[in-house]
Amino acid sequence: MIKIKNLYVNVEDKEILKGINLEVKPGELHVIMGRNGTGKSTLANVLVGKDKYKVTDGTVSFNGENLLDMSPEDRACAGLFLSFQYPVAIPGVNNMYFLKAAVNAVRKSRGEEEIDAVDFLSMIREKLKMVALDESFIHRPVNDGFSGGEKKRNEILQMIALEPKLSILDETDSGLDIDALKIVAQGVNDFRSPDRAFILITHYQRILNYMQPDFVHVLMNGKIVKSGTMELAKEVEKKGYSWIEEEVAEVA
Amino acid sequence: MSVSNYKVEFEKMLNRDYFSKSLHPYRKEAFAQLKKIGFPTRKWENWRFTNVSAISDGEFMISEVADAPKNTLNIDSYKMEGVNSIIIYNGHYQKELSSVPDGVTLLSGLEYLENKNGDFDTANNSPFDLLNTAFADSGMCFIVEKEIQVETPIRILFISNGDRSIMVNPRVNIDLGESSNLIFIEHHVGDAAAFFQNESVFISLENNAQLNHIRIQSNSEFTQNIANLNVNQQTNSQYDFFQLVDGSKLGRSNICVQLNGENAQCNINSLALSKNNQHIDNNIIVNHNSPQTHSTQFVKSILFDTSSGVFNGRTVVHQNAQKITAHQTNKNLLLSKKAKMNSNPQLEIYADDVKCSHGSTTGQIDEDALFYLQSRGINKQDAMELLVTGFANDVLDKIPHPEIKQFIQADFTNKLGRLMS
Numbered sequence: 001m002i003k004i005k006n007l008y009v010n011v012e013d014k015e016i017l018k019g020i021n022l023e024v025k026p027g028e029l030h031v032i033m034g035r036n037g038t039g040k041s042t043l044a045n046v047l048v049g050k051d052k053y054k055v056t057d058g059t060v061s062f063n064g065e066n067l068l069d070m071s072p073e074d075r076a077c078a079g080l081f082l083s084f085q086y087p088v089a090i091p092g093v094n095n096m097y098f099l100k101a102a103v104n105a106v107r108k109s110r111g112e113e114e115i116d117a118v119d120f121l122s123m124i125r126e127k128l129k130m131v132a133l134d135e136s137f138i139h140r141p142v143n144d145g146f147s148g149g150e151k152k153r154n155e156i157l158q159m160i161a162l163e164p165k166l167s168i169l170d171e172t173d174s175g176l177d178i179d180a181l182k183i184v185a186q187g188v189n190d191f192r193s194p195d196r197a198f199i200l201i202t203h204y205q206r207i208l209n210y211m212q213p214d215f216v217h218v219l220m221n222g223k224i225v226k227s228g229t230m231e232l233a234k235e236v237e238k239k240g241y242s243w244i245e246e247e248v249a250e251v252a
Numbered sequence: 253m254s255v256s257n258y259k260v261e262f263e264k265m266l267n268r269d270y271f272s273k274s275l276h277p278y279r280k281e282a283f284a285q286l287k288k289i290g291f292p293t294r295k296w297e298n299w300r301f302t303n304v305s306a307i308s309d310g311e312f313m314i315s316e317v318a319d320a321p322k323n324t325l326n327i328d329s330y331k332m333e334g335v336n337s338i339i340i341y342n343g344h345y346q347k348e349l350s351s352v353p354d355g356v357t358l359l360s361g362l363e364y365l366e367n368k369n370g371d372f373d374t375a376n377n378s379p380f381d382l383l384n385t386a387f388a389d390s391g392m393c394f395i396v397e398k399e400i401q402v403e404t405p406i407r408i409l410f411i412s413n414g415d416r417s418i419m420v421n422p423r424v425n426i427d428l429g430e431s432s433n434l435i436f437i438e439h440h441v442g443d444a445a446a447f448f449q450n451e452s453v454f455i456s457l458e459n460n461a462q463l464n465h466i467r468i469q470s471n472s473e474f475t476q477n478i479a480n481l482n483v484n485q486q487t488n489s490q491y492d493f494f495q496l497v498d499g500s501k502l503g504r505s506n507i508c509v510q511l512n513g514e515n516a517q518c519n520i521n522s523l524a525l526s527k528n529n530q531h532i533d534n535n536i537i538v539n540h541n542s543p544q545t546h547s548t549q550f551v552k553s554i555l556f557d558t559s560s561g562v563f564n565g566r567t568v569v570h571q572n573a574q575k576i577t578a579h580q581t582n583k584n585l586l587l588s589k590k591a592k593m594n595s596n597p598q599l600e601i602y603a604d605d606v607k608c609s610h611g612s613t614t615g616q617i618d619e620d621a622l623f624y625l626q627s628r629g630i631n632k633q634d635a636m637e638l639l640v641t642g643f644a645n646d647v648l649d650k651i652p653h654p655e656i657k658q659f660i661q662a663d664f665t666n667k668l669g670r671l672m673s
Binding site for chain 2: 050091102141
């Protein structure tokens with residue numbers, strides 16, 4: 001699905017990512033953990049093509065294509081999705097209108113017919129149930145005046161409406177109460193399938209109680225320093241990151 | 253500034269026998285006064301950012317019979333569903349194409365004056381009001397008797413066409429009797445190569461009367477368009493104004509509202525879309541003369557290219573006007589580095605128990621919002637359009653009538669699409 005090789009990224013001339021290597025195959029769920037400021041969000045943002053993130057070395061291939069050469073919209077149309085850590089509010093733009101424009105842009109790129117308003121509404125009603133939101137929600141401006149939990153659920157709603165191949169969830173769990181967390185996790189679980197993959201970025205092991213990751217990676221100082229399975233996440237939860245830090249120091 | 257360029261035309265006007273002589277004294281007095289004060293210059297406080305030299309140095313001629321259409325006009329391209337229209341072409345009333353809805357009486361300026369026993373509105377004696385009084389040509393007065401609810405909206409369609417530098421000075425009176433209501437639309441269109449329209453509108457709302465006033469100014473971008481709106485409101489009356497301006501080289505609206513009776517309320521909403529070197533200007537004064545009166549000003553501008561704009565919004569709360577609410581909001585979106593906006597929201601409060609606010613923001617497209625939309629598969633062009641439309645939507649939402657709203661929204665989307673492609 002995605003192959004990241006030796007990826008180096010600068011933000012405003014500061015090197016943030018220092019040689020990331022990661023491969024995610026269809027059906028897999030990878031978790032990336034790490035302290036604040038280790039480059040987790042940078043990795044997410046550079047993959048979706050945010051312009052202030054400059055790639056200085058390395059390659060990313062997405063289903064055989066050179067991802068780094070593509071515009072943000074082409075990446076989305078090719079099946080890449082990021083659930084933002086801080087979704088931006090867009091006053092004046094109706095959520096439903098936005099969702100329909102996005103779904104149709106993606107459909108068009110796949111050579112499918114555009115969906116009309118009636119079909120769209122019945123489709124979106126089904127998806128709203130999956131994230132436990134009522135219909136009034138889609139008639140509000142995008143993320144405008146939404147609570148933290150609503151914003152995150154709106155991200156998941158967009159994900160299940162756009163049906164991406166690879167979804168990156170950037171701290172989708174942070175700031176959620178336990179009920180909202182369960183809803184979000186359930187939304188993701190229902191959406192999992194053998195041909196879809198996920199990268200979940202998180203601080204906490206908490207959300208992993210509701211999901212089954214295949215791999216867990218620890219990001220430290222712009223590099224993946226340790227990879228494992230669910231056991232690694234549990235260890236981090238119990239002991240924090242310092243022991244990994246020490247391990248890394250020893251090797252160096 | 254000198255008004256001498258207008259003197260010859262003024263003499264010409266006085267000699268045209270189709271203008272009633274009984275109005276001459278008012279005309280002469282107004283013209284004399286205008287000569288004394290002159291056209292505004294940039295030294296005048298409310299005209300600091302507005303260049304009217306195209307008008308003060310211009311050589312505009314009064315509209316002649318030859319400027320009227322030769323044959324019956326085809327107005328299909330300006331069609332609006334569900335309204336009665338009055339057609340004015342280069343200042344000439346097109347009677348056979350015009351109709352008024354049930355419940356509205358249409359009088360000429362002269363008939364109206366006779367009705368009012370010679371009590372002639374002179375407004376605030378600004379240069380352009382005086383110019384209008386001096387040169388008033390198409391006088392139209394709409395009267396709605398008390399307790400009449402007019403169902404069908406009425407539209408004046410002003411068409412300005414041709415190559416001659418014509419000046420027209422329409423004068424419109426709207427009198428709504430107690431507890432009556434009306435939707436009034438003025439729609440300015442045409443492809444004139446040079447044209448100056450200086451319109452004065454006098455609105456009088458008796459107790460409990462309600463007027464929805466919609467103004468669409470889409471004149472050609474080679475024209476000068478000045479609107480002088482004077483609104484007087486009595487107890488419990490409501491005035492809702494919506495304006496979309498995307499026309500004329502210089503487009504200026506001078507709006508003056510007097511909230512004279514308790515609970516009188518006015519809502520002024522305006523959206524401007526400017527391109528090339530257009531200049532679109534809103535100069536608004538709301539006077540709270542009575543307690544418990546309410547006003548809002550909600551003005552947005554979208555500026556392309558080297559266009560410029562002004563928001564000059566003044567709310568004056570007089571001493572006895574306690575427990576009033578007044579809110580001003582001005583938001584501007586600059587879509588080019590060379591576009592320029594001057595914003596000046598002002599509150600002048602002499603009462604002590606009031607709720608007032610004002611705010612102004614000017615900025616560019618939100619890059620984060622743009623990226624957000626792109627990251628969902630929407631291409632940059634469409635995403636920009638979506639954001640600009642989003643910026644405009646909350647003003648467009650103020651249009652009260654669903655069909656007219658649809659019309660204006662489609663018109664706006666169409667124009668925006670052309671500007672953004």
